[in-house]
Amino acid sequence: MSTPNGTARPAPAWPRDLLSALDAGEEAERASAAREVPAGLGAVHAWHLGTVLPLLARAAARTGRDTAPCDALADAHRAALAGRPGTPDAWTQVLEPVLLAVYRDAFAYADAYATAHANARAYAVANGYGEDEADAYGRTYAEETTEPNARAFAQANAAANSRALAAAYATGDGAAFARSHPAARARAYARAAAAPHTDGSPEARAARASARRELAEGLLKCLEGEAVRGGPA
Numbered sequence: 440m441s442t443p444n445g446t447a448r449p450a451p452a453w454p455r456d457l458l459s460a461l462d463a464g465e466e467a468e469r470a471s472a473a474r475e476v477p478a479g480l481g482a483v484h485a486w487h488l489g490t491v492l493p494l495l496a497r498a499a500a501r502t503g504r505d506t507a508p509c510d511a512l513a514d515a516h517r518a519a520l521a522g523r524p525g526t527p528d529a530w531t532q533v534l535e536p537v538l539l540a541v542y543r544d545a546f547a548y549a550d551a552y553a554t555a556h557a558n559a560r561a562y563a564v565a566n567g568y569g570e571d572e573a574d575a576y577g578r579t580y581a582e583e584t585t586e587p588n589a590r591a592f593a594q595a596n597a598a599a600n601s602r603a604l605a606a607a608y609a610t611g612d613g614a615a616f617a618r619s620h621p622a623a624r625a626r627a628y629a630r631a632a633a634a635p636h637t638d639g640s641p642e643a644r645a646a647r648a649s650a651r652r653e654l655a656e657g658l659l660k661c662l663e664g665e666a667v668r669g670g671p672a
Contacts, residue, residue, distance in 0.1 A: 463655035490657025
């Protein structure tokens, strides 16, 4: 891939960053070496359509949630691959419900609950509560604060990411996509794809590792396919 004046155009950095975020070091080196990866977003749309959204839909089904938002977003990525990118408003409408679930599942709920409980319990003990009373106080505080914090985290991240992605997708702007913090989003995808295993248990760690591998393998396949096709620059 070259610029109009014939000089080589640097490969976009986001493939390497995404793969590194997914703990795929060797794959990141392969992506970095793939100098012909186009600057457009064909590989991004293909990755979401073929890997990200199926993973998220399976997680939604496991937790009893509706998979229709994933289906709607898949339709938008499919249309973009067919040359119909849609408007920013249309993208926002289908992105936000999916990302709201992603960031809710990505929130480290068990860790936040444990921290809130421990801090409130320590406060109660320091203020003369007995052990049982302090423990009950800690549980009540954790229950009353952790869920609102999780909702606020999900809403803020879903709104910000939806706006940034909608602008990038509507214009096919690879640079705008790179500025939307795709590596952080990929880590959230991996955590969400492991649902309902969202704590620090061995099962949760194994589920997240499996999701990272599947996400990395799917992304690399899409990048290599896009390089072969020579998609939109």
